[in-house]
Amino acid sequence: MAHILALILTALVVCSPAFALWPLPKDLQTGSKALRLADDFDIQLSVQRAPADLQAAVARTKGYLKTDKLQRLVVGRGENDRTAIKSAKELSSLTVSLTSNETVRSISEEAMDALEDRVETYSLTVPGDGSDATLKANSTLGLFRGLTTFGQLWYEFDDITYTLEAPIQIKDAPAYPYRGFMLDTARNYFPISDIMRTLDAMSWVKINTFHWHIVDSQSFPLEVSGFTEISGKGAYSATDVYTSKDVEEIVSYAAARGIDVMVEVDTPGHTDAIGQSHPEHIACNQGTPWATFANEPPAGQLRFTNTATVNFTTDLIAAVAKMFPSKYFSTGGDELNEACYAADTQTQQELNATGKTLEQALSTFTVSTHQALLKLQKTPVVWEEMVLAHNVTLSNTTIVMVWISSDDVVAVAKKGYRFIHAASDYFYLDCGAGGWVGANPSGNSWCDPFKTWQFSYSFDPTGNLTTEESKLVMGGEHLLWTEQSNQHNLDPIVWPRAASGAELFWTGPGKNISTALPRLHDVAFRMEQRGIGTIPLQPLWCALRPGTCDLTA
Amino acid sequence: MAHILALILTALVVCSPAFALWPLPKDLQTGSKALRLADDFDIQLSVQRAPADLQAAVARTKGYLKTDKLQRLVVGRGENDRTAIKSAKELSSLTVSLTSNETVRSISEEAMDALEDRVETYSLTVPGDGSDATLKANSTLGLFRGLTTFGQLWYEFDDITYTLEAPIQIKDAPAYPYRGFMLDTARNYFPISDIMRTLDAMSWVKINTFHWHIVDSQSFPLEVSGFTEISGKGAYSATDVYTSKDVEEIVSYAAARGIDVMVEVDTPGHTDAIGQSHPEHIACNQGTPWATFANEPPAGQLRFTNTATVNFTTDLIAAVAKMFPSKYFSTGGDELNEACYAADTQTQQELNATGKTLEQALSTFTVSTHQALLKLQKTPVVWEEMVLAHNVTLSNTTIVMVWISSDDVVAVAKKGYRFIHAASDYFYLDCGAGGWVGANPSGNSWCDPFKTWQFSYSFDPTGNLTTEESKLVMGGEHLLWTEQSNQHNLDPIVWPRAASGAELFWTGPGKNISTALPRLHDVAFRMEQRGIGTIPLQPLWCALRPGTCDLTA
Structure with missing residues (x-):
């Protein structure tokens, strides 16, 4: 035997x-x-x-x-x-x-x-x-x-x-031009050495875009010229800040490795950190119960009905855009909470005074911030709600990120926008790690289960799309939201798993998982030799015996 | 506002x-x-x-x-x-x-x-x-x-x-005498520095037993005097081995920190690594399809119907037992696969020759290995199947580990054995990290979902037990099986989560999760100051504002 x-x-x-x-x-x-x-x-x-x-x-x-x-x-x-x-x-x-x-x-x-x-x-x-x-x-x-x-x-x-x-x-040559990785540095802060190391690993699997979700409601770790009070009060500490020099270093380190840094300043939601220095611009600033006003704590959104807030945000976005040479800039746009604005007296007064609906005001706001980007020859990028849930005037060059569900891809394509696959049901690296909202014993991850590399790898970027619609696919990315991440689990959560997306969008879909696995083991081991804290996909016994541990072996 | x-x-x-x-x-x-x-x-x-x-x-x-x-x-x-x-x-x-x-x-x-x-x-x-x-x-x-x-x-x-x-x-004073942590060093190997670091962290939360699942079917990283051929061929490499000097160092490091090292040599299943040097003792050695003969690859179990194998195993267990001063020793006993023995000609011949049933032979085998432990004044510890699934003669001092489900606790208690809570539905740290058996795109973790600290913490050690049965509860432990773990994600998977079990079994159940959370944040941050790669339980924004991020806040 x-x-x-x-x-x-x-x-x-x-x-x-x-x-x-x-x-x-x-x-x-x-x-x-x-x-x-x-x-x-x-x-x-x-x-x-x-x-x-x-x-x-x-x-x-x-x-x-x-x-x-x-x-x-x-x-x-x-x-x-x-x-x-x-x-x-x-x-x-x-x-x-x-x-x-x-x-x-x-x-x-x-x-x-x-x-x-x-x-x-x-x-x-x-x-x-x-x-x-x-x-x-x-x-x-x-x-x-x-x-x-x-x-x-x-x-x-x-x-x-x-x-x-x-x-x-x-x-x-790549099947798709966009292969990305998104890191959230706002829920918890990451030293720049972690970002540098991540950029190295990304370059080894030919990922070409670092989608930097740099700020959010929890913290604002970006020092912006002319707006230093925002990070001054909204960063976790004076040291948990990316200075313009840090940004320059990261951008140039990335660029030398074939990676474009596409920054995201998420608006008008996910902005409560701005309320630490500019409460005048934030509706339901740290409002309670938070679950009524936001998908996660703290609540707080830009008062986009207010002209001063529109101008402030537009100037802020222009200032950040000037820090990044990329031709792309994401203004976010996810999870706008209407209850927050309904409860905000100032917003309601301004809507009454101008006779605008909330949607009309949102459109005015978005046109203003995007105009600032277009003036700088940058292409705006938005989360899917900006085309599916709202009626906002957008440049037809706008690129859409599908995140809520891969089921939404078709609807975005039907709108005619170019888009990027970033769906939570395939590419969210944080899923499956349990719920984190405090006293909640049975709380699981909202996007359970864990997305295995095999599952991400099996995604079809043009599934259910017509030939014409398929041309709108720019590519895709894995994403790490960091409510429960810091420098210690960054590498283990991301690598080698995110490499599955890198191959999917470089080589194209439909590749065999069984023959990919031994190569992915090699990716993990080679990355480890180069200083990345990769985790094993299997017991070493399996890694040494390609195919033997397949369920059907 | x-x-x-x-x-x-x-x-x-x-x-x-x-x-x-x-x-x-x-x-x-x-x-x-x-x-x-x-x-x-x-x-x-x-x-x-x-x-x-x-x-x-x-x-x-x-x-x-x-x-x-x-x-x-x-x-x-x-x-x-x-x-x-x-x-x-x-x-x-x-x-x-x-x-x-x-x-x-x-x-x-x-x-x-x-x-x-x-x-x-x-x-x-x-x-x-x-x-x-x-x-x-x-x-x-x-x-x-x-x-x-x-x-x-x-x-x-x-x-x-x-x-x-x-x-x-x-x-x-502790509510329960046993507060443990189990590490599997067989699916993937861990350098002793990782074990030392883990022992330190354990001691800081008053965990007093290191349950060392040291060998398994994938590898046998323990050098045993008189049996060096087993690790010689069954370890992953010549360096992925715990020598007797390593064991001494680990045992004494642990002991000085109030931790007893209870080793486990799992038998008769989970032993295929022994087949690399002793194929004569192993039924269905690397047999295929593995899923027919084992819960995970590789298949291979001790031929306990064979007298030479009984003696070999008994001597092996005695030799390992002499390496560890602990008064407890686990002989495992989980997931015995009957199809493996049904397909093994030698086993069937031996059963025919002796007129014994498989259960009777298993009992003879267990009595022999346990006798060796009792002779050394050690108490045998077994997984729950040895009392619930099999009809095996055991000393009434035997301690049982409940792992399959917390639902099995009552049945074990009814048998009158002392037992340890180690149920997969509450205490398995590896759950929720996705399936790993190769080409299996929709394969999730078999024990989904992820066990959050809140969930482990909410466990009731005497739930559904009578007062008399409750006296049989020795305590409990978190467990890390390492099919997808190595030194890089050891700390992030274990800490601070395993501290929830440490408090549950020291302080007793029924404590408030909301007031525990800020203390657990402190545990995580203090451990990090002391060199453990702990992960954040929440965004720092929440950690700095106790209670604010509770779902009900």
Whole structure:
């Protein structure tokens, strides 16, 4: 019996990809030759006036090749490869070049254009005979994506860095332009080192947008020039604040890794933190019972019926927008609570005085804040309620984020807006961790159950959409709301799970979960080697025996 | 409105205990005077021939008083206490003494007797006028519990260590002798530093038993003298092993912190790792489909119908038992899979040859392994199936762990055995994290939902039991099964959540969740100051405003 099992296990190992590419490239050809990196292996950057961030990316890639030391996840961890790799051909060089050197832009510049210009294409060839490997793209961002892929081709055993699948030929491009990750830094604060580390992990799986839900009702940790009193009173402490220097550092760190930072200043709801310094702008400021006036404590929303508040918010959004080079800016717009405004005497007086309905006032407010963004050549992004629950005038360039349910996708598409998949029923990383509203013994997570990587991975971005509607899909993202998160569980909650969305929206849907799992184990282990606190998807026994722990195995 | 809210918030703050005792002492009297530690504050150990572990505990307590630097979790973090604490009386000394110096035993020795001898009682007096504080107990373990309590009395602001509730008088003793925490180190391995850190955190909330589920079917990370081939082949790697030196270190580290290490060698199921070195002892060794032969992969159970296997297991258990000084030893006994034995030719032949039923053979096997424990003066501990699902001869001193469901408690009590609450529906920390068996997109956690601290805390240890049956309750424990855990999410999954069980079984049930929450926030923040990766139970906004985020607030 043991012998038969050994045969079965061998068969399973052979069936699964022997290297850990994630996301899987669009077009991938592999052989079955062993190939090892020469001791003096080098990456030759054949780009005129190579931008500093491209040079840095090459240096990082070379570093990872030395420090990853990722052994194959099989029984014996590469012991059985010993003979093959000792006698393998050696690869001495990877040559990196642009297909045109006409206008060489930096990765950072191109990262700002990834959603429109599709500049992430690359091709990578690793011959099996030891002759030089080549990486080509028509953009430095494409080269960066290719370098990331190159860094995933290799395992280590006995100080030898090798693959068993040479020659390798890859032609790659993303299925969707937007692959994001959202972090909420308002429910609980995260030091910038945590954000930097997260950006690194994101870049390794080719996520290209950091959707930064930076402020909310609980705290306002962003220091905004001209509005410093808001973080002064609304941040959790004087140190729990992102200064303009912090933002600059994060934006440039992200950009150098092919990531655009799309900030969100959620309005008109989720703004009670502004009430700490500007109670005049906030209706039902910390009003009780909170559950009547908000979906979570504290209640408090911008008095958008008030002209001074509209101007204040518009100026605030313009000021924040100037801190972020991204061409996208989210003004939020979720969970507007009407009971709050109904109970607010000032709002009711202003509606009576102007003869406007609440909806009309909301539209005036939104047009004003969005106009400020459009003036700055930025595209407004909103949560789905702004097109499904309200009657608000929006630019037709507006991008919509579907969050409440994936069932709402069709309705958003029917409105004709471009949109991003961020549905709670597939992509909310915080679901399943229990309720947190105090004295509530039977309170579970509102969006139970936990969204497994398998479930996110099985999502169909164009399900129930017509061909025409499908063109409106920008991509998607995983999201972490942080009522019960801080720096200690950031990595374990996010990684490697959020990588499932990264592959779904890069490679496209419909991929096999069983063959993805061993690669995702590799993602987790490689990330861990690089300092991310990833968690195991299974007992190591399973990780070492691809397929064996499948429910049907 | 802001003014009224301020009043409400003040009222809430006053109602909640201003210091962070956890678990709440049995009898607690507090005043409302400010008291600060003098710069030269010292702990005077007035114990003749004070054992080294008691001296070390005093030193650790003094260290925490200096390094905790825990600010009060209120808006302003103690700013409003400034005036009161500047002019507060100073406490210069805590005198620690035994009520009898006749036979002074070490904490470590007494930790072995905590379940039988109730040696955890202490009394602590902190006068409000600056005169010396006193801690008394009739055991060094009691003194250690009191030192732990003393260390929780203080906040820090502006380099002043203070309380606002002097005088304080505490008479304390646990409601239940057993307060445990179980860690599985077989699904995934944990370095000993993680175990040490966990033991520290356990001791801070007066948990007194580390239930170490050390081996299982996935791996056997315990090096056992005379059986080194088992870990040699059954551990995940040569370094993923607990040597006898490691065990000694862990046991002595635990004991010095008032914690008994109760090891579990689960039998006859959950033993496939033994099959790597001893296939002759294992039925359906890695058999497929695994789901037919086991609740999780890999399948493989001890051939308990075989005399050689009975002897092998008995010797193994005796050898492991000798590594652990605890008077308790769990032989497991959960999830015995009958289909595995039905499909095992050897087992069937042996049953035919002996004329025994499977149940009779199981009883012979269990009597043999338990006899080995009884000979070593150890009490056997078993999972509930051994008394509810099987007809096995057991010593009436046997302790039963209820795990499948809290509904099974009554049936176990009716059998007359002492038992420990470890029910999956209240105390399993891994629930709610999604399914992990490979290609299974809609697979959720089998024991959904996530068990919140509030839910564990609301458990009634004697619910549905008669007065007589209630005497059989030894206590209870939280448990972490680690299919999806490693060192990165150990702390975030366990802390502060497992503290809810610690208070439930020390202080007794029926305590108010709303007033517990601010104290539990303090537990989380104090643990974090001491190096535990605790997670937030709520947004910091809520933690700073006790009661405000309750669902009914």
